[in-house]
Amino acid sequence: MRIAFLTAPEGVEQVELTDPWQAAEDAGHQPVLVSTKPGEVQAFNHLDKADTFPVDEVVGETSAESFDALVLPGGVANPDFLRMDEKAVAFVRDFFERGRPVAAICHAPWTLVEADVVRGRELTSWPSLHTDIRNAGGTWVDEQVVVCERGANKLVTSRKPDDLKAFCEAFLDVFAEEAA
Template sequence: MANQDLSTLKVAILVTDAFEQVEMTQPQQALKQAGAETHIVSPKSDRVQGWNHFDKGDFFPVDVSLEQANPSDYDALLLPGGVANPDQLRVNDRAIAFVKSFVEAGKPIAVICHGPWTLIETDVVRGRRLASWPSLKTDLQNAGAEWVNQEVVVDGNLVSSRKPDDIPAFNREMIKLFSQSGKVRQMA
């Protein structure tokens, strides 16, 4: 990962309260170490709280409220999991429109754990291969995706993983995919 330069990349991290903290912090750290600029984008305007499985975690400042966020300002999107986070985002019309903008522009998207719930709402998973937390298998299959039980799956400009244990592989493939963002614009 050290030789991947993302210094020209701006990445949106879409979360709301109750995201799985490590699924946001470790990928964000990997992106920053590769030179990317990251922004926490949220329906909340001040701060969001992570979770460590079933326990409340730390608070993180929101860089840009979803209401003010412009998808065209970003080159890539990170969708962390946790159960409640994507469940809240997938019923938020503004969040779905934000994600759909990345899909329609063919920008790379990294998604982990329960994060694919948000992607399902954009109707982009049909015909795609994705990994996720096992409980999403049926949801993804019902949405037309091929669910894969692997630590990381890259399908076009979509990279996905199952759980926190997969983060090292997820980060490696996310950095690799995001480094090609200018070349990989065919997701829609």
């Protein structure tokens, strides 16, 4: 599977990018770093700058059609920047319209809220997003990982870096089902 990992140019929580990326590679998938600008993305360890990663493709020059699945890493700033970018929001929405699986961790559901794709879904996130999710028509639950199937879509969500092992296992299982 070809999996888009969508991040803003800065603000992605490094471990929420690198652990799922490595899990996808280890499972034989092709992760692709997609961002709103070419060049590199600046990752963070919470509020401290961490490593940079090269962008493979740019939103607006690629489409959901060329991917089998989407992973949205968190970080506080990352989804806040993404939800302000119309092309990034449209890119995310397109995965749902095409019935492709999506996985989001921590603050990443902010982008899902902006894409108007949480209505009628059960999901989890960093706890501070629960009101945003509820106001967007979703049901927020405090669980390590949630897999919600609605229509042709499967959405995998998780709360925080401590949940990464369960998050990676769940999205890999869902993505494998979709590939079969």
